[in-house]
Amino acid sequence: MAPERKLYSNLKKNTHSIVWNRVENLSLLGTPDLLGYNDSGRFFTVELKVAKGNKVRFSPHQISFHIQHPKNTFILVEALGPRSLKLFPGSMIRGLSSEGHNYSWPLATSWKEIQKKFNELN
Numbered sequence: 124m125a126p127e128r129k130l131y132s133n134l135k136k137n138t139h140s141i142v143w144n145r146v147e148n149l150s151l152l153g154t155p156d157l158l159g160y161n162d163s164g165r166f167f168t169v170e171l172k173v174a175k176g177n178k179v180r181f182s183p184h185q186i187s188f189h190i191q192h193p194k195n196t197f198i199l200v201e202a203l204g205p206r207s208l209k210l211f212p213g214s215m216i217r218g219l220s221s222e223g224h225n226y227s228w229p230l231a232t233s234w235k236e237i238q239k240k241f242n243e244l245n
Contacts, residue, residue, distance in 0.1 A: 126173035130201050131157070134171075137234035141241050153184025155196065155213075165244040167195040170213070174202045177223030186220060189213035195244060199237070200224045210237050 134157075135143055142160040146168075155168035170189070172179050179200055189196055196213030202224055209229035211219060218226040231237045 126201075126203075127156070127171045130171050130173055130199065133234075134169075134199065134237075138238040138241060140238060153182060153186075153188035155185075155188065159241060161242050161244055163242070163245050165195065167197065167241065167244055168192070168213070170196075170198045172198060172200045174200055174224055175204065177202075177225050179219050179224050181216060181220045186216050189216040197230075200229075208232055208234070208237070210240060 131143075131145065140162055144158040144160075146154055146156060146158055155170040157169040157171065159167050159169060161167070170185060172181075179198075189198070193212075193214040198211045198213055198216060198219060200209045200211065200219070201207070202209070209224055210231040211224075211227070211229050215227055231240045
């Protein structure tokens with residue numbers, strides 16, 4: 124299983140209260156991987172990234188999307204090696220792109236915290 128597909132599978136298993144739709148979009152470049160819907164009726168997007176080191180790779184289209192849509196957009200990074208999970212707001216994409224996932228303190232670092240953060244959106 125591809126690393127991002129495995130991350131998506133784990134996200135679905137660990138965030139039961141969220142309805143997920145995977146976005147496979149070749150016409151709108153930069154569109155995040157997932158559209159989520161929480162119990163409060165809020166939509167949000169999540170870009171999935173798997174990093175082997177500190178570097179997180181984004182296309183210029185992904186960076187542009189998150190700059191244009193700074194609210195209710197997220198980037199979920201799974202770092203391999205010393206396994207870690209980090210959820211960042213989409214508004215941090217420039218720093219993540221230039222400095223890597225150690226750039227700043229994440230919003231959440233566990234599945235429980237991630238589900239809580241998504242459910243708090245209003």
